[in-house]
Amino acid sequence: MTGGAGFIGFHLVRRLLAEGHRVDVLDNFQTGTRENLSHDTGVIGRLIEQNVADPIPGVYDGIFHLACPASPVHYQAAPLETFRTAVWGTWQVMESCRQTGAKAVIASTSEVYGNPLVHPQTEEYFGNVNPVGIRSCYDEGKRGGETVAMDYRRIHGVDARIVRIFNTYGPRMLFNDGRVVSNFCHQALLGNPITVYGDGTQTRSFCFVTDMVDGLIRAMEAEHFVSPVNLGNPVEYQVVELAKMVLSLSSSSSSILFKPLPSDDPSRRKPDITRARTLLGWEPRIPVEEGLLQTIVEFRQRLGKYVG
Ligand code: NAD
Ligand code: UDP
Numbered sequence: 001m002t003g004g005a006g007f008i009g010f011h012l013v014r015r016l017l018a019e020g021h022r023v024d025v026l027d028n029f030q031t032g033t034r035e036n037l038s039h040d041t042g043v044i045g046r047l048i049e050q051n052v053a054d055p056i057p058g059v060y061d062g063i064f065h066l067a068c069p070a071s072p073v074h075y076q077a078a079p080l081e082t083f084r085t086a087v088w089g090t091w092q093v094m095e096s097c098r099q100t101g102a103k104a105v106i107a108s109t110s111e112v113y114g115n116p117l118v119h120p121q122t123e124e125y126f127g128n129v130n131p132v133g134i135r136s137c138y139d140e141g142k143r144g145g146e147t148v149a150m151d152y153r154r155i156h157g158v159d160a161r162i163v164r165i166f167n168t169y170g171p172r173m174l175f176n177d178g179r180v181v182s183n184f185c186h187q188a189l190l191g192n193p194i195t196v197y198g199d200g201t202q203t204r205s206f207c208f209v210t211d212m213v214d215g216l217i218r219a220m221e222a223e224h225f226v227s228p229v230n231l232g233n234p235v236e237y238q239v240v241e242l243a244k245m246v247l248s249l250s251s252s253s254s255s256i257l258f259k260p261l262p263s264d265d266p267s268r269r270k271p272d273i274t275r276a277r278t279l280l281g282w283e284p285r286i287p288v289e290e291g292l293l294q295t296i297v298e299f300r301q302r303l304g305k306y307v308g
Contacts, residue, residue, distance in 0.1 A: 001025055002052045002093060003066030004044070005032025007173050008107070008165075011209045012064060012216055017042030024060070026052060030081075031069045036172070052089035056096040062220050063104040065093045068142075070109075072135065072262065073178030079137035086141025087148060094152035094160060103159035105219045106149050108228060110166040110269055111139040120236075120270040123164070123228050133264040146228065153227070161225045163216065166232025166271045170209030170291060171298035181206065181292070184243055185299045188252035198261030200240025203268040207233040208291035211284040218280040225279060232271035233284040245289065250296045 001016075003009045004025030009032065016023050018041035025037060026048040037044055048057060052067040068085050069075040075082040090106060097104050113121045114129030129139045149160040169181035176182075187194050215231040237245075243256055276282045 001064040001066060002056075002089070003027060003032065003068065003107070005029060005034065005036045006066060007070070007170075008168060008209060008212060008216075009066050010036040010172055011170065011213045012066070013037075013044060014039050014041050015213050015217065017044070024048060024058060026050060026056060027067065028052070031071075031074050031174070031177070051085075053084050053092060056092050058096075059100045060096075060102045063093055063097065063102050064107070064216060064220065065090060065104055066107045068107070071177040071179045072138075075138040076134055079134075082137040083141040083144075086138065087144040090145035090148045094148055094158055097158045097160065098152060098156045103220070104149070104161065105216055106145065106160055106162045107216075108146050108162050108164045109138070109142050110164055110230070110232060110271065111135065112143050112146065112164060113266075113269070114139060115264065115266040116269065119268055120234065120272040121230065122272040123230055123275055130264050134262070135264045150227065160227065161219050161222075162228035163219050164228050164230045164271075165212065166207060166230065166269065167204045168207045168209055168212045168232075170295055173295070175299075175302075180204065180239060180242065181295065184246040185250065185292070185296050186303075188246050188250040188254050189296065189299055189303055191252065191254055193255050193257035194243045194247065195257050195259050196240055196243050197259050197265065198239075199258065200243065201238050202261070202265060203236045203238050203270065204242075205233045205236045205270045206242070206288050206291070207231070207284050208286035208288075208294075211286055215276060215280065215282045218282050222280055226275065229275050229279060230271040230273050231276055231282070232273065233288070234271055234273055235288060236268070236270040237288065245292060246296070249289065249293050
């Protein structure tokens, strides 16, 4: 697994180890942590500490390709590096698959739809992406990664399976990664103001990480796969609704502080998951209130470690 020391990577490795697989992890710890490599379900195989954009050693049955910073704060901190990771990292994964016969699940993103003009987003929609904005390194990088994967499939017959992941959240998100769920939970538990960007009417749909892990594993195991496949929770919330939910679930008395909307922030996003339902028999099971509660409980425990 590339990116196995990151947020989704942690949960996916944990589940694969529990199922008895051997899992090697490639990561350069740009946003991942060594702590995320310790699992209660088993021990990882080899740790390959390198950039995914360099040639990948080893022979595998399958590669989950997750390596890439995912939060806007992180991917905008080093945009050229992000673009290189998204495009050239996928190229290296495809090259490894071509040489060894491995299949690959490629973690793409709902960001390929940009600020969508079609709602909800189906896989057929080509998107509405600004190629020269501050999100472009990630959005266009991931689109480029999809192109590389599809051309390796067409030219070299590589079994590349593209999944477009929509906002995913859960325990062990980094406190400082700037994403909306981690920011809101962290702020609510510390009693700090909840920072809602813009007027908070922009929408997102939030998938609990264990549901996402289930979808990723089904994508790897499916006999018949048609790229790309949306993976996400189709229940849509306004960001300000999410803020109120977090406040209530954490019994926090924090206020809501409205701040300027970052540029190119998509105004709405909701996956059409018909293809995932049909091909993978997959749909999210954990309602947002339940997932948020689990996240808040874990955040509280982790904060307690530092504060108390
Ligand atoms: P994350 O930042 O927690 O994890 C990414 C991991 O990749 C980290 O361990 C990081 O150190 C590693 N990494 C980054 N650049 C690397 C490089 N050049 N070489 C080697 N390792 C590198 O992010 P995440 O939330 O776990 O996301 C995992 C994947 O899913 C990413 O590809 C992301 O684009 C995609 N995705 C995530 C979400 C989400 O909501 N979490 C949404 C859409 C897509
Ligand atoms: N957001 C917010 N406050 C925050 C962090 C994010 O209002 O403290 C908003 C952000 O502007 C966006 C939504 O929440 O509209 C989701 O942001 P996130 O960075 O989690 O993911 P993405 O924009 O990539 O979907």
